[in-house]
Amino acid sequence: MAQFSLxxxxxxxTGASYGIGFAIACGYAKAGATVIFNDINQxxxxxxxxxxxxxxxxxxxxxCDVTNEDQVNAMVAQIEKEVGTIDILVNNxxxxxxxxxxxxxxxxxxQVIDIDLNGPFIVSKAVLPSMMKKNSGKIxxxxxxxxxxxxxxxxxxxxxxxxxxxxxxxxxSEYGGYNIQCNGIGPGxxxxxxxxxxxxxxADGSAHPFDQFxxxxxxxxxxxxxxxxxxxxxxxxxxxxxxVNGHILYVDGGILAYIGKQP
Numbered sequence: 001m002a003q004f005s006l007x008x009x010x011x012x013x014t015g016a017s018y019g020i021g022f023a024i025a026c027g028y029a030k031a032g033a034t035v036i037f038n039d040i041n042q043x044x045x046x047x048x049x050x051x052x053x054x055x056x057x058x059x060x061x062x063x064c065d066v067t068n069e070d071q072v073n074a075m076v077a078q079i080e081k082e083v084g085t086i087d088i089l090v091n092n093x094x095x096x097x098x099x100x101x102x103x104x105x106x107x108x109x110x111q112v113i114d115i116d117l118n119g120p121f122i123v124s125k126a127v128l129p130s131m132m133k134k135n136s137g138k139i140x141x142x143x144x145x146x147x148x149x150x151x152x153x154x155x156x157x158x159x160x161x162x163x164x165x166x167x168x169x170x171x172x173s174e175y176g177g178y179n180i181q182c183n184g185i186g187p188g189x190x191x192x193x194x195x196x197x198x199x200x201x202x203a204d205g206s207a208h209p210f211d212q213f214x215x216x217x218x219x220x221x222x223x224x225x226x227x228x229x230x231x232x233x234x235x236x237x238x239x240x241x242x243x244v245n246g247h248i249l250y251v252d253g254g255i256l257a258y259i260g261k262q263p
Contacts, residue, residue, distance in 0.1 A: 001240075002239075003238060003239050003240040004031065004234055004235065004238045004239075004240050005031060005032050005238065005239075006028055006031040006032045006033035006088070006234065006237060006238060007031075007032035007033075008032070009028075009032070009033040009034070009087040009088055009237070010033065010034045010036065010079075010083055010084045010085065010086050010087050010088070011025070011028045011033040011034065011035055011036065011086070011087065011088035011089075011090070011237065012036045012037070012038070012079065012086050012088070012089050012090070012123075012127070013025040013028070013035065013036070013037050013090040013092050014037070014038055014066055014089075014090065014091055014092050014093040014119070014123060015037070015038065015039055015040075015066070015092050015093025015094065016037035016038075016039075016048065016090075016092055017037065017039045017044045017045065017047055017048030017051070017061075018047070018048065018051065018192075018193065019192040019193060019194065019226060020092060020142065020187065020190060020192060020226045020229055021037065021090065021092035021093070021142075022037075022048070022051060022052075022226070023225075023226030023227055023229060023230055024090055024092065024226075024229060024230060024233040025037055025052070025057075025059065025090075026052070026055055026057060026230070027230035027231075027233060027234050028088070028233070028234065028237065029052075029055075029057040029059070031234050031237075031238070033087075033088065033237075034060070034083060034084070035052070035057060035059045035060070036059065036060040036061075036062070036079055036083060036086075037059055037060075037061055037062075038061070038062045038063065038064040038066070038075060038093075039061070039063065039064075039093075040063070040064075040065055041063060042063050045061040045062065045063055046061075048061050049061045060079070060082070060083055062075050062078065062079070066091075066093050066115065066119035066120075066122060066123055067114045067115055067118055067119050067122065068122075069122050069126075072122050072123055072126050073126050075126075076123075076126040076127060080130065085130045085131075085134065086127045086130065086131075086137075087131075087136065087137060087138065088137075088138045088139075088140070088237045089123060089124065089127050089137075089138070089139045089140070090140045090141075090142065090233065090237075091119065091120035091123055091124065091139070091140070091141045091142060091164075092142045093115065093119055094115055094116045094119075094142065094160075095111070095112060095115050095116065096112070096154065096157045096194065097111070097112055097156060097157070098153040098154060099153055100152065100153055101153075101155040104155065104156065108156065109155070109156040109159075111156075112156035112157055112159075112160055113156060113159065113160050113163075115160075116157065116160035116161065116164065117160040117161075117163045117164055117167070120141050120164055120167060121167060124139055124167075124171060124182075127139070128175060128180070131175075131178065131180050132175065132178045132180070135178055135179045136178075136179050136180070137175075137178070137179070137180040137181075138180070138181055138182075138236065138237050138241075139168075139171060139180065139181070139182040139183075140182075140183055140184065140185060140233060140236050140237060141164050141165075141167065141168045141182070141183075141184040141185075142184070142185055142187065143161050143164050143165050143168065143184040143185065143186045143248055144157070144158075144161040144186055144187060145186055145187070145188055145189075145250065145252055145255060145256060146158040146161045146162070147161045147162050147164065147165040147184070147186055147248060148162075148165075148186070148250075148256060149256075164184065165184060165186075165248055168182050168183065168184040168246065168248065169246045172245040172246030173246065176245050176246075179242075181236075181241060181242065181244060181245045182245065182246065183236045183241070183244060183245065183246065183247045183248070183249065184247070184248040184249065185229060185232055185233060185236065185248075185249050185250075185251060186248050186249065186250040186251065186252065187224060187229055187251055187252065188218065188224050188250070188251060188252025188253050188255050189214045189218070189223050189224060189252075189255075190223065190224040190225065190226060190228070190229070191223040191224065191225055191226075192226060195223075198210045198211060198214075199211045199223070211223075216260070216261065217255055217258065217260055218252070218253040218254060218255050218258070219253060219254035219255075219257070219258050220253030220254055221253075222253065224251065224252070224253055228251055229251055232249050232251050236249065
């Protein structure tokens with residue numbers, strides 16, 4: 001359907017050398033968009049370019065630290081000069097540190113907040129002027145179920161993602177009049193390199209206890225895949241979502257709707 005086409009659009013997906021960001025960017029390319037991504041160093045950018053090439057996608061890669069405002073502004077200016085103005089921004093770059101709160105150093109907490117919350121603020125701020133000028137734009141923040149729930153060892157991540165949920169709503173509130181839609185995607189537990197330690201087999205060959213826990217808590221009875229996020233991401237980047245603003249779309253296999261099985 002034409003409503004879901006991204007033909008002629010320029011999409012920047014941060015931190016999209018692999019994982020969720022890579023899957024979303026590939027989906028955008030297949031929907032017709034020109035894909036741009038960044039990562040923290042040249043090695044990751046080179047690996048990303050090679051991965052896109054293997055999918056027959058010509059992606060534009062830039063080295064940029066999303067927490068460095070000068071680097072971000074320079075990257076956005078370079079993209080506008082070399083590729084075109086950014087129509088779609090996906091704030092995907094992020095980290096997680098699984099450390100009990102009473103053992104976490106303040107510097108570690110700040111690092112998570114800096115990448116997962118300040119980064120989306122900085123990159124969104126950089127692309128907004130051009131979106132305002134052309135009276136059109138899509139910003140999609142990769143939030144999390146931790147925007148809604150707490151859990152052991154992820155205090156910094158939950159704080160950052162809860163803040164990102166509210167930043168999403170505020171961007172929608174502040175810039176909706178410019179025909180800019182800002183929404184979030186809240187992935188459930190997705191099988192990526194970042195979550196691989198939680199799915200490792202135990203020495204006796206049994207499933208990791210956390211793996212068993214997630215399967216039991218998910219009505220879909222499985223982990224999600226990066227590809228599960230592609231359809232929602234295309235929808236939120238397309239004209240089909242032109243009157244959807246400030247919404248967090250949870251793609252979690254039903255976890256947030258489910259109280260769990262009776263013991």
